[in-house]
Amino acid sequence: MTNNLVEQKIIETIARLSNPESYKLVCHKHMQGEPLPSNKNLTRVIELVREILFPGYFGSTTLKSSITPHYMGVYVDELLELLTGEILAGLCFECTDESSNKIEKHKEGAQEKAVSFIEFLPEIRRQLVTDVEATFLNDPAAKNFGEVIFSYPGIRAITNYRIAHKLLELDVPLIPRFITEMAHSETGIDIHPRAQIGESFTIDHGTGVVIGSTCIIGKNVKIYQGVTLGAKSFPLDKDGNPIKGIPRHPILEDNVVIYAGATILGRITIGENSIIGGNVWVTNTLPANSKVVQKRPKDVPFTDGAGI
Structure with a gap:
């Protein structure tokens, strides 16, 4: 291929890529200087929150009582700055006001939301303590709390969820979904930040778990890998598009x-x-203390697993 032909093909491709019709649905127009959400910054936000919530496990936090406030102060200061910036980016991203003072208009609100989130961190820690304890007690293979905190994907995903859920409650746009999808990528566990999940929640193994946005999960619930809490159907509007925001996912009461x-x-x-067995399909409401399992074929003898 001659140099002239290469140049011609590149010029033609650039022209096609620059055609507004080709990118009108996948292009975000923003003002110069307007912040955009950053995966790098949000990764650091999650790291900081983990260091704050689980002192001694992540980062360099010491457990000496005389020094812990210093480390906490350093982490919280960095978290406030980074989180305020990311919340501002989310607010600007979804704001349709294109006036020149758009960024200034959202700065104070972004900081207020970041401060409110930081004030809620002790409660998130309390919730996560119940999740860690439940995970440890429900898994005979777990040797100690440290193993659960360090290495269990369920706790990693639940941590991201509880962070994201609080941000969503504070009306922070976009960023909560970023945070839960980060855990989804790392663990294979997909929890929508809008789901409502009670304390002492356990996800064992976890790969392939899906929890939809309008799920409500009570206390002391345990689910295993590959579980889907999804929607059966999507009511359509007059244009044939799914209607958004209506409750369409399951409710799990306590101790399921x-x-x-x-x-x-x-x-x-x-x-x-209630107990729901493996690989079953449930689309009807079940009363308390229900047990649903696959029907055993009559020609398959029962075994208690001895010798397997």
Whole structure:
């Protein structure tokens, strides 16, 4: 291929890529100097929050009582600056006001939301303590709390979820979804930040778990890998598009256990103390103390697993 031909092909490709019709649905127009959300900064935000919530496990936090306030102060100062910037970026991203003072208009609100989030960190820690304890108690293979905090993907995903959920409650746009999708990429666990999840929540193994945006999960619930808490159908508007924002995912009451591969769909309720077996499909409300398992074929003898 001659140099002239290479140059011609490159020029033609640049022209096609520059055609506004080709990118009108995937282009975000923003003012010069307007901040955009940063994966790098949000990764650091999550690192900082973990260092604050689990002192002694992440970063260089010491457990000496006389020095801990110093480390906490350093982490919180950095968190306030970074989180304020990312919240500002999210507010600007979704703001349709293109006036010249758009950034200034959102700065104070961004800082207020960041401060409110930081004030809530002790409560997030309390919630996560219950999750860590429940995970440890529910897993015979877990040797100690440290192993759970350091290495269990369920705790990593639940931590990101609880952070993102609070930010969503503070009306922070875009950023909460970034945070839960970061955990999704790392762990294979997909929890929508809008879901409502009670304390002492356990996700065992975790890969392939999906929890939809309008799910409500009570206290002391345990789910295994491959569980889907999804929507059965999507009501359509007059143009044939799914109607957004309506409750369409399951409600799990307290003390429910759902085993691997189960699929629970629609706005149904699984009553407290119920057990859902592996690889079953549930689309109807179940009363408290229910037990749903796959039907065993008559020609397959029962075994208690001895010798396997």
